């Protein structure tokens with residue numbers, strides 16, 4: 001049995017669903033195949049956070065806390081210093097969503113817009129003609145089926161089942177995610193058994209441990225989350241270090257979830273002949289939070305415009321014809337994320353004492369005057385005026401003089417910042433056409449090789465961030 005469509009997407013998670021939807025709305029025939037059953041997709045995670053401004057930009061129907069897929073819409077978040085003395089309020093526009101009900105709501109919308117969804121259908125292998133991808137083979141109920149399409153999209157999540165099966169010389173890197181390419185996340189859904197006793201309020205972050213109390217299903221509940229690279233054990237030990245130091249009221253653990261989220265640069269090219277990768281399959285996540293959902297929607301918006309333009313012209317979608325997806329993505333969000341990922345390698349070296357100083361002096365989060373919370377930095381980059389820059393430098397100098405900051409770590413921070421800037425500028429010059437790609441990659445490789453690992457020493461474990 002075989003079928004032919006414009007675009008075939010593998011994976012009906014948040015990435016594949018969104019791209020399929022916006023392409024169908026542009027009038028193209030789209031099929032999404034998904035290995036799980038319809039009602040099971042997404043149930044690896046229950047509660048998930050979406051950046052509200054990006055939800056709006058992506059043109060999704062607004063969330064409503066009265067609906068089964070939305071718990072709450074928030075606009076503030078709290079950061080606590082590692083000595084537990086200071087609380088910093090930040091503006092964070094987040095929609096707190098339940099993943100499986102959200103996906104099921106989207107599936108109905110997609111179907112009414114003409115997307116064909118096929119569940120319990122597993123991608124097995126690619127089909128080539130004259131060394132170019134033209135389709136895939138998939139199994140459904142033990143039967144092998146062939147699907148032909150002008151474009152195959154890998155939206156299969158962290159396994160990247162299609163991208164990792166590409167021939168090595170096809171034009172997109174085939175790496176799999178190793179232990180230091182991801183953040184291992186442990187979530188405990190907890191219930192405060194004496195809710196009247198003071199406890200961390202909803203959405204409180206202890207960023208020194210990369211640990212948080214997120215909103216959960218009711219007022220007396222929270223999600224205790226922690227994320228670290230290397231192993232789940234590292235994440236568990238970081239949580240243990242935190243719990244040894246904080247005085248929390250009693251709670252019971254109702255449910256546990258775990259998983260990992262990409263924490264590395266995406267492949268240098270997201271496209272090849274008849275091929276595109278998006279979402280976790282392309283390692284597109286916000287470097288500072290590990291969130292991936294709305295980050296990839298921004299890539300999908302770019303991709304849909306270019307795919308639409310090229311499908312209208314007719315013919316096979318070659319690497320050259322899809323190339324603008326790389327150019328538009330990497331010169332903008334891709335460049336910012338590459339810079340931020342590099343900056344993190346400077347920040348993650350800080351000791352507990354240094355985190356206290358940086359947070360209290362407003363060097364990481366601008367805290368605003370007179371309780372006025374600053375607007376979030378929507379483009380995820382810090383623009384500093386000359387005055388702010390001077391203030392920043394003075395505070396660093398003061399931290400050095402009073403020995404609250406170490407010269408060694410400040411040097412590392414400055415080096416990481418300088419490299420971050422170079423990497424960002426390099427991505428902003430992503431080559432207009434594939435001819436200049438090889439030399440661009442050579443330089444990118446040299447820059448990334450200068451990124452130094454950061455090390456955090458907790459009482460329970462030493463964690464390396466590569």
Ligand SMILES: Cc1cc2nc3c(=O)[nH]c(=O)nc-3n(C[C@H](O)[C@H](O)[C@H](O)COP(=O)(O)OP(=O)(O)OC[C@H]3O[C@@H](n4cnc5c(N)ncnc54)[C@H](O)[C@@H]3O)c2cc1C
Pocket residue numbers: 010011012013014015016033034035036041042045047048049050121122123124155156157158159161185186187257258259260261278279280281285290291292293294
């Ligand atoms: C614990 C944890 C908490 C997180 N919290 C947040 C958060 O709050 N906010 C946020 O934005 N991000 C969060 N993330 C990251 C987020 O979950 C991912 O970035 C996002 O889900 C990626 O979407 P995706 O569609 O690319 O992949 P997925 O959601 O993994 O979807 C891929 C789909 O492809 C299917 N598939 C795989 N192989 C095949 C195959 N062979 N054939 C057919 N189908 C296949 C899978 O079954 C799956 O349904 C979190 C991650 C973890 C682990």
